[in-house]
Amino acid sequence: MKRTIALLTVIVAASSCSAVQGEQDEANFGSESDDATVVVFDDDAVAGDTAVTTVPAVEVGSASIDEDGAASEAIDFVSTELYSRSDIDGQALFGGGSVIATFVQPGCEFSSEHSDLLSEAAQADDGVTYVFVHSGADSESFAQFVTEAELDGDNIIHLDDNNGDLSYRFGIDEYPSTLLVDSDGQLSSTVGALDSDRLGKALAIVS
Amino acid sequence: MSISRYITRSIIASTAISMAVLPVSQSASAAGETFACDPGFYQVIAGQFAEFDPGAGTYTRIGPDTDNYNAMGYRIDATGNRTVVGSLGGMSSGYTGTFGDDGLLHVSRGGADWYTIDVDTLETTRIPELSKGVGVADITNVNGVFYGVSSRGGLVRFDPTALEVTQVGNVEGLPTYSGAFGAAWSTAGGNLYVGRNSGEIFQITGYSTGNPVATQVGSAPATNSNDGASCELAPPPPGLADVDGPEPETEPSTPEGQAAAEEYEENYEETPIVIPESQPMEESEPSGPTYEVEDSGIGSGQACGATVLEDRPARGPDGRFAVVSEPTVLYSTSFGAADAANWSALSGTWEHGDDKFAQVETCDFDATALLSGHTVNHFRWEATFSGDSSNQGGLLINQQSEETRSGATLIDLSDDGSIVRWGSYDDRGYYQYVGAEDIGTPAAGTEVTLAVEVNGSDVHIEVNGERVGYLNTKYAGGHVGLVATQSIISFTSATLTALPVAGGAS
Numbered sequence: 001m002k003r004t005i006a007l008l009t010v011i012v013a014a015s016s017c018s019a020v021q022g023e024q025d026e027a028n029f030g031s032e033s034d035d036a037t038v039v040v041f042d043d044d045a046v047a048g049d050t051a052v053t054t055v056p057a058v059e060v061g062s063a064s065i066d067e068d069g070a071a072s073e074a075i076d077f078v079s080t081e082l083y084s085r086s087d088i089d090g091q092a093l094f095g096g097g098s099v100i101a102t103f104v105q106p107g108c109e110f111s112s113e114h115s116d117l118l119s120e121a122a123q124a125d126d127g128v129t130y131v132f133v134h135s136g137a138d139s140e141s142f143a144q145f146v147t148e149a150e151l152d153g154d155n156i157i158h159l160d161d162n163n164g165d166l167s168y169r170f171g172i173d174e175y176p177s178t179l180l181v182d183s184d185g186q187l188s189s190t191v192g193a194l195d196s197d198r199l200g201k202a203l204a205i206v207s
Numbered sequence: 208m209s210i211s212r213y214i215t216r217s218i219i220a221s222t223a224i225s226m227a228v229l230p231v232s233q234s235a236s237a238a239g240e241t242f243a244c245d246p247g248f249y250q251v252i253a254g255q256f257a258e259f260d261p262g263a264g265t266y267t268r269i270g271p272d273t274d275n276y277n278a279m280g281y282r283i284d285a286t287g288n289r290t291v292v293g294s295l296g297g298m299s300s301g302y303t304g305t306f307g308d309d310g311l312l313h314v315s316r317g318g319a320d321w322y323t324i325d326v327d328t329l330e331t332t333r334i335p336e337l338s339k340g341v342g343v344a345d346i347t348n349v350n351g352v353f354y355g356v357s358s359r360g361g362l363v364r365f366d367p368t369a370l371e372v373t374q375v376g377n378v379e380g381l382p383t384y385s386g387a388f389g390a391a392w393s394t395a396g397g398n399l400y401v402g403r404n405s406g407e408i409f410q411i412t413g414y415s416t417g418n419p420v421a422t423q424v425g426s427a428p429a430t431n432s433n434d435g436a437s438c439e440l441a442p443p444p445p446g447l448a449d450v451d452g453p454e455p456e457t458e459p460s461t462p463e464g465q466a467a468a469e470e471y472e473e474n475y476e477e478t479p480i481v482i483p484e485s486q487p488m489e490e491s492e493p494s495g496p497t498y499e500v501e502d503s504g505i506g507s508g509q510a511c512g513a514t515v516l517e518d519r520p521a522r523g524p525d526g527r528f529a530v531v532s533e534p535t536v537l538y539s540t541s542f543g544a545a546d547a548a549n550w551s552a553l554s555g556t557w558e559h560g561d562d563k564f565a566q567v568e569t570c571d572f573d574a575t576a577l578l579s580g581h582t583v584n585h586f587r588w589e590a591t592f593s594g595d596s597s598n599q600g601g602l603l604i605n606q607q608s609e610e611t612r613s614g615a616t617l618i619d620l621s622d623d624g625s626i627v628r629w630g631s632y633d634d635r636g637y638y639q640y641v642g643a644e645d646i647g648t649p650a651a652g653t654e655v656t657l658a659v660e661v662n663g664s665d666v667h668i669e670v671n672g673e674r675v676g677y678l679n680t681k682y683a684g685g686h687v688g689l690v691a692t693q694s695i696i697s698f699t700s701a702t703l704t705a706l707p708v709a710g711g712a713s
Contacts, residue, residue: 074498108511108570143316171497174510180503189500192508201505 074187079166082134082142082158093131093157098206099181101131103161103172106145114176114193115149121199122153128206135161135175180205260446303343305391307367308351308460317342318355318363318372336370339363347391348439349399351460354414356381356388356401362411362419378411380421382628382640392437395467396475397455400443402427405640412451424448426482426639440467448480511570519636522607522614528584528684529705537581538703551577551609555691564698566600566691573617573638575603577688578703584684585708589658589669590701592689596651598624600696602659603688604666605631605680612636614682618659618668619690624649627657627670629678644668644675654699662709 077090093099102118104111115132122130132151134142145151146158161167170179170189177191182205194202304314311323319340323332341363343355353365360381364373382403390402399411401421408425424447440463443449453475459465529537540546542564550557555566555574566574592600601619606612616631617638628643649655658669663683668676689698 073496074500105511110509110511110570114508147316165495168497169495171499174512176508176510179500187500188503190503190505190507192510194508198505198508202503205503205505 074169077166077169079133079159079161082146082160088157088159093129094179094181094187095185097181097183097185098127099129099131099179100202100206101133101179101181103133103135103167103170103175103177103179104145105135105175106142108175110193111176112145112149115145115151117194117196117199119149119151119153119156121203122151122156125155125203128155128203130156131159132156133159133161133166135164135167135172178202182206260444303346303355305346305348305353307348307353309367313337313346313353313365313367316340317344318365321365334367334370337365337367337372339372341372341374344387344389344404345391345401347393347399347437349393349414350397350455350457350464352457354393354399354411355391356411358387360421362414364414375414375419376417378409378419378421380423381409382407382643393439394437394443394449395440395464395471396442396449396453397457397459397468398443398449400424400447405638407640408447410448410450412456415457422448422450422480423482424450424480440464442471442474443478446478446481448478449475450480452477519613519632520611521634522611522682528582529586530708531705532707534587534707535705536702537583537586537705538578539701541700542698549579551579553577553609553612553688562699564689564701566689566696568691569693569695572692573619574691575612575688576690577603577606577609577686578701579686581703582684582686583661583703583705585662585706586687587658587660587702587704587706588687589656589704590689590698591654591656592696592698593652593654594624595695595697597694598649598651598653598655598696599692599694600655600657600698601627601690601692602657603686603690604659604661605682605685606688607682607685615685616666616678616680616682617690618657618666618676619692620646620655620657621692622648624655627668627675629666629668629676631680631682641678642676644670646670646675660706662706 072091072095075090075094079088079090080086081088094101100118102114104115118130118132122128130153132146134145142158142160142162151158159166167173170177174191176193177189178194180188180190180202182188188205190198190202303317304312307313307323309323310325312326313321313323313334315321315338317340319338321334321337321339323334324330341355341361342357342359343363344358346353346355346365351368353367354375355363355365356378357363360378362375362378364375365371366373382405387404388401389404392400392402394400399414400408401411402408406427407423408427409421410424411419411421413419453468453472455468459468529535538549540549541562542559543562544559546564547559550559550564553575555568555571555576557574557576558565558567564576566576568574588602588604590600590602592598594600599620599622601617604616604618606615612632613634613636614632616629618627618629620626621628621643625645625648626643627646628640630638630640630642633639656669656671658672660667660669661683664680666678666680667674668678687703689701
């Protein structure tokens with residue numbers, strides 16, 4: 001009998017995948033969150049049942065990047081470089097274009113694989129600036145993450161977003177997520193770890 | 208780290224020093240008020256410099272919240288204001304540091320790439336003999352020798368005179384699953400304290416032997432960004448116990464240390480161990496506009512969700528519990544599809560099918576499914592499960608409702624299933640570790656049967672039929688459930704049995 005997946009019920013709480021910085025204490029939980037699911041593999045379900053996927057409701061911001069002036073406003077921020085603690089100006093960083101800015105979390109396995117790929121790309125192509133925005137953990141974890149992924153290079157910049165300001169600014173709620181800044185300074189985004197194919201497409205956009 | 212060169216210097220919070228150019232010059236040496244060598248434990252928690260009150264488990268903020276000190280070469284004065292020390296050329300980035308008896312700031316990356324810094328001249332010197340990547344998140348100077356604890360609970364000794372690094376051994380009494388000890392403090396009398404980022408503060412005794420022992424003496428807010436500082440010539444802060452008394456475990460290494468130790472012994476008054484429930488500092492929330500960026504159209508990949516740190520509703524009055532005169536099975540399942548209606552998924556993604564109940568998200572901590580319809584306070588709760596690659600499943604007990612996890616208790620496997628650990632959520636819903644036992648790493652796919660036998664607040668823990676642990680919970684009774692952490696876990700059976708009240712009382 002053909003197997004289908006049918007949504008059985010959607011019950012209270014919590015994001016589908018909560019990455020994190022501590023042991024156990026930060027998982028989304030309880031009535032204030034959004035989208036835990038229970039699905040059932042139903043051998044008796046009739047062919048033609050619709051596979052249902054729940055999508056968390058996302059409240060996005062007060063401005064869209066395609067509104068007049070919003071793009072320049074969006075990159076009008078000041079962030080902190082991970083090591084030097086010096087201020088990094090968003091306009092200077094993104095305004096010139098050809099940037100891949102990726103938001104990563106040390107605790108997320110997908111961030112690690114994704115970063116390895118970007119590290120290789122950064123070594124191969126110095127025409128693109130790679131910005132790693134580190135979120136959701138502490139600076140020690142960030143530093144360890146950078147070391148293990150060998151994310152060193154003249155065209156790699158690390159921002160410390162421990163306070164979540166940049167993630168909040170760009171509505172990032174999944175890691176890794178990536179902003180692409182093309183040569184005209186236009187921003188677009190993609191969610192999730194890049195693979196070779198998608199990285200190629202991303203490079204085509206920003207180059 | 209320790210506040211050192213005593214009264215004359217401001218704190219240099221040094222958990223990381225840049226290899227590159229720090230943007231402010233040595234004018235920082237004109238920093239404001241300096242610290243007295245008083246008995247304070249200072250911490251930088253998520254960017255806020257604060258003094259810890261161990262008696263109350265609270266912090267007093269000092270100065271502004273400056274995002275994050277924990278990767279820096281800053282000088283912090285007594286008012287909490289920070290100034291960048293200056294340019295530090297020629298050294299690798301670092302996040303572990305303290306002052307030595309030599310007056311130099313010793314900085315490394317968890318022990319790797321060890322440098323000394325003269326904070327007056329900003330001269331840096333690499334010390335290859337001490338450069339061992341041993342994974343210590345902070346170190347402190349105890350009578351001339353540096354100590355730090357690795358995230359696995361191993362004590363490491365760095366001797367800057369002999370230029371030796373020694374793995375002292377695992378510290379008995381520390382959690383054995385990974386977790387950074389981001390703060391280390393030392394006091395007069397050669398006392399060594401460490402703070403785990405999950406909040407517990409331990410004193411480590413026997414650090415000069417091969418058998419160091421940790422005793423929890425305090426509790427602080429859990430943090431993801433942590434650094435400690437103290438004056439090693441001052442006694443422990445009021446309210447903080449010194450479990451082995453005032454006599455120094457190791458000989459003071461300086462005349463100042465000797466005098467401080469003698470003064471401490473003369474004035475010592477025993478302080479009982481009091482572990483108050485810590486009070487988190489208020490976190491500042493991001494604000495301002497959020498910009499929606501157009502999708503690039505290149506598709507999406509696998510991702511982890513964002514972390515949300517939120518207090519949970521407090522636990523309310525207990526409900527009704529099953530009362531039986533002899534052991535009575537309330538629920539037993541091999542997880543056919545019909546069982547789905549008995550479970551509420553509170554977090555993660557849970558799937559029924561093929562005689563299993565599986566949690567399939569790999570980034571989630573404590574993905575939880577709650578069994579509906581039964582509340583118990585004298586019971587046995589047992590489940591059998593395996594992991595596809597990493598078996599980190601477990602049991603939940605004493606959960607009051609779907610609305611809050613506050614007060615609930617977890618017994619689960621961690622570290623790829625090699626450890627069974629137990630702990631409870633506090634009254635604000637934050638997990639507090641209690642204990643753990645090494646059970647050996649099972650082969651991938653091997654089923655484990657985890658059980659708890661509960662009599663009120665007494666909880667005995669069994670793994671594959673063998674008792675391995677015990678805990679006493681703050682709250683008794685409630686719903687039971689299943690949990691999985693960062694792994695795909697398939698539960699193949701579960702049984703809830705109500706038990707008579709031990710001794711016959713209800």
